[in-house]
Amino acid sequence: MELRDYLRVLRKYWVLIVALALVGIGVAATYSIVKTPEYSSSAKVFVSTQSSDNVQELAQGNTFTQQRVKTYADLVSTPIVLLPVIGTLQLNITAGQLAEQVTASAPLDTTLIEITAMSPDPVLAAEIANTTAESLTNAVSKIETPEDGASSPVKLTLVQQADVPNAPVSPNVPLNIALGLLIGLALGVGFAVLKETLDTRIRNERDVEGVTDIPLMGGIAFDPKARQRPLIVQADPKSPRAESFRSLRTNLQFLDVTDQPRSYVITSSIQSEGKSTTAANLAIALADAGHRVVLIDADLRRPKLANYFDIEGAVGLSDVLIRRASLDDTIQPWGRGLLQILPAGAVPPNPSELLGSVTMQKLIRGLEQQFDYVLIDAPPLLPVTDGALLARHTGGALVVVAAGRTHKNQLKGAIESLAHVNASIAGLVMTMVPTKGPDAYGYARYGYGAGYGYAEDVKK
Template identity: 60%
Template sequence: MELRDYLHILRKNWLIILALTLVGVGAAAAYSLTRTPLYESTSTVAVSTQTSGTVQELQQGSSFSQARVATYVVVAESPLVLDPVIAKLGLDTTADELADIMVVSAPLSTTAINITVTDADPQLAADIANATATSLGTAVEDIETTADLTASPVKTTVIRPALPGTTPVSPNVPLNLALGGLIGLALGITVAVLRAVLDNKVRNPRDVSNLTDRPIIGVIPFDPKAADRPIILEADPTNQRAESFRALRTNLQFIELDGGQTFVITSSIPSEGKSTTAVNLAIALADAGKRVALIDTDLRKPKVADYLGIEGAVGLTDVLIGRASITDVMLPWGRRPLYVLPAGKVPPNPSELLGSSQMKTLLDDFANSFDVVICDAPPLLPVTDAAVLSRVTTGAIVVTAAGRTTTHQLAGALEALETVGAKVAGLVMTMAPTKGPDSYLYGYGYGYGYGYGYGGPGSSPVKSG
């Protein structure tokens, strides 16, 4: 994926990312609020060696002290030092438990020892640190005083007594909130990327372009009132959806295919808007002065007659079996050069009728009599009707619905056409969102610019893929 793909994913899933980031911050805040505040107190002890005072003896004493400091760090956490502390302060604990709340360290190349105690009671932490420093001095004196010495050559001095802490060192609320936010943000981005990777729906023209090199000749925006006004060119000619059909008409005129202008309009699965696309495209072509024949070749669930409000009981089926002639069932529609051939009765063998020699002869006659022939055919994946019919037409126009068709289904439909040797004239995306990150107006170069006048006579062609 390219950088803009990742930016698109982030823009599309920003609510999820924000929500998980806030959840991370909230979890960190809850954790911090439920923790007992802990305070630190540190007492510093200096270790020195008693010498006569010459320079050489001072150097030797300093080296001796540094060498012994590491031992004293261990001694400070031993029962030898901590048991007297427990007795002095009256603590209800053991030496090992007391050592767990204590950190004894010696800065590098020094003879100082830091005794740091962490406890919920700041005063107690300071008392333990100071008592440990005092007890360490006593323990060192006992260790270093041998039988032949009357006094220890090593002396410990408390150079910085511990004071009660005023600010808790744990929990570190700002750090916890920052870490919680970062973890939530990382989780949100991960979820967003996984959603994009696992999402197999065709949602925008780029998804179509990634599947095929055939051009996208139309993008029909989503219309929440489409079910109430399927023939948008009649119901609302200035609507954005109506203009998109004019753009489709314009693009279709630039497609150069051998064998005239006879097109099968189909889709991968039902309910993708192929019939409304076929009807509106036929009207748009007729409005441009083209002599158009619209044939309902969906002999399973015909809809053209219902959309156009004409009688559809007799039609294509009757013509193919020789029960009626074209002149008897071909109906003009509106004040334009548009003629409609309904499907007629649903036959038991639609594929055989559409693949018959009578159907080929009929389409050849139409191609000679009309400028453009539009055939509304069934979806490709459930039945073979459209694939059979596409072999005897100029090309197929495949309709795919944004957010409804999967990439697998669209690829399967295109493969079905390729298997029978049919030409794909182009693809049309329907129900394309006009808002949000998947909008065909956002970042893809399709659709219309701001300020375009939909009431004008011209059309704005949709960019081909």
């Protein structure tokens, strides 16, 4: 992922990241409130050795003392030092439990031992530190005293009494809240990046470019009211959403610089990506520009165009293909007469055989001679082969890709299914493009832009 990808993830999942950061702060604050305050108090002991005034003996004694200091510091956590402390202070704990409250350290290149005691009671913390220092002094004196009764060469002196602390050292509320914030942010960002990495759905133009180099012909915005007004070009021709279909029409016209037939199969990878609505609005846009257009509902499994255009759909393409009706009897004009619609007709038991028949090929060839554009609404490519069979005999396929719905492997599968039958792909059309958020930037290239607030949920 590049830097802009991470910035896009932050924009997309900022609510989740902020929520987890607040949760981290809340957990840290709760922990700080619930946790029992701990007080710390320290005493210092100086370790010295008896030696003569000879410089060499003084140096040797100092080295001997520094070597012993670490040993004495480790001795603090042993029962020989802690048991007398328990007895003196009448503590109802074991030496092991007291060892968890007492620590000793020896600063480098010094002969000092710092004894620190922790306790919920500040007075007790100071008493434990001082008593432990005294107990260590007695224990070392006893251990280092020779058996012949001579005086001990090592002397421990309490040089700093432990004072009663005024404020607890734990919990550190500011530090805990800061750590909670950082952990929450880290979890939020990590979860967002992981979710984005594992998400294989196509959401923007960059995702399409990562799958194929087939050009993107246009983008249609998401509209939650698309089911109520599928023919937006006719229902609200001045809307930005209608303009996006006119932009698609313009881009399609740029493909017509060659002598290839102006017949296109409009299909998708899976159902509910908006292919039927795209086909219907594109046909209206082309007719509004003065082109003679025929729109064929070749989805003989789930026909929709008759309902969209509010025309009779009982007789149509399937009846023409089995010669039960003629083309002139089934094709119906719509609008100003430049747009002709051939509904699907009765649902046959063998749609793939009918659409792949020679009769269907001849029908397409004949319509190409009569009309400027032949648009064929075909079934999705992955569930059935109907769309791929039709695309072989047209100028190309317009593959509809629904943002946030179509997965990358589904688009790859759709492209491969067309390649297997040597069908050309004229381009891709992205539908359900969000009008706001990090994935909305591409929509501005295909219409007025997301700022107008129009959208399209072009579901079939």
